[in-house]
Amino acid sequence: MPAVTPEPVNTDVPSLTPAKVDHLRFHKGHAHLAPTFGNDAFALKAEAFARFFGTPTFLGAQTLIVLLWVGANISGLVTFDLYPFILLNLAFSLQSAYAAPLILLAQTRQSARDKANADADAQHREALAVANEERMARAAEHTAQMLELLEQNTRLTEMTKVLTERVEALTADMHKHFVKKEGHA
Numbered sequence: 001m002p003a004v005t006p007e008p009v010n011t012d013v014p015s016l017t018p019a020k021v022d023h024l025r026f027h028k029g030h031a032h033l034a035p036t037f038g039n040d041a042f043a044l045k046a047e048a049f050a051r052f053f054g055t056p057t058f059l060g061a062q063t064l065i066v067l068l069w070v071g072a073n074i075s076g077l078v079t080f081d082l083y084p085f086i087l088l089n090l091a092f093s094l095q096s097a098y099a100a101p102l103i104l105l106a107q108t109r110q111s112a113r114d115k116a117n118a119d120a121d122a123q124h125r126e127a128l129a130v131a132n133e134e135r136m137a138r139a140a141e142h143t144a145q146m147l148e149l150l151e152q153n154t155r156l157t158e159m160t161k162v163l164t165e166r167v168e169a170l171t172a173d174m175h176k177h178f179v180k181k182e183g184h185a
Contacts, residue, residue, distance in 0.1 A: 047106065049102065050099075053102070053103060066088070069085070069088055070088070
């Protein structure tokens with residue numbers, strides 16, 4: 001059985017598959033704002049910790065710890081932080097001393113990301129508007145060309161009709177003339 005060689009691919013023919021479009025191309029200029037605290041391990045953990053502060057899991061866990069803390073100290077199971085729970089207040093103060101700046105920083109960076117995304121979206125909408133205007137202009141130009149071609153076609157059709165009628169008349173005259181000559185001969 002003879003070997004089958006594949007036919008060469010014609011590279012002059014445009015591809016029927018659409019080119020892949022990067023839908024986030026307008027956001028790339030703002031990519032540096034994506035991680036709130038930077039890209040290193042500490043920054044990623046700090047952002048995750050700041051995001052965790054407002055979750056129901058955190059609030060539930062903190063409430064459970066406080067209840068266990070107070071319950072254990074009131075019942076006498078432990079006596080390291082008796083009423084008025086000064087050590088617990090110190091823990092809350094320490095937590096808020098770290099939580100507040102992290103949360104404020106996260107909010108500030110999030111608003112910067114939101115503004116950057118809004119700017120990128122505005123650029124995208126502007127690019128779409130410009131592309132739409134260009135398409136509308138091309139469509140108007142093509143419409144004008146099409147109308148001109150239709151007018152030319154109408155004129156040519158009318159000329160063809162006139163010339164056809166003239167040829168028919170000349171042919172009829174030639175037949176009359178030819179019949180007269182043969183009749184006299």
